[in-house]
Amino acid sequence: MGGLLGVCPPLSVSLLFSFSIYPPA
Secondary structure, three states, rough: OOOHHOOOOOHHHHHHHHHOOOOOO
């Protein structure tokens, strides 16, 4: 996921928040 982070940091942050709110459990 490091590559994705380097390509689109905002998207990564959005995904992180999404996982934080709705954990894929």
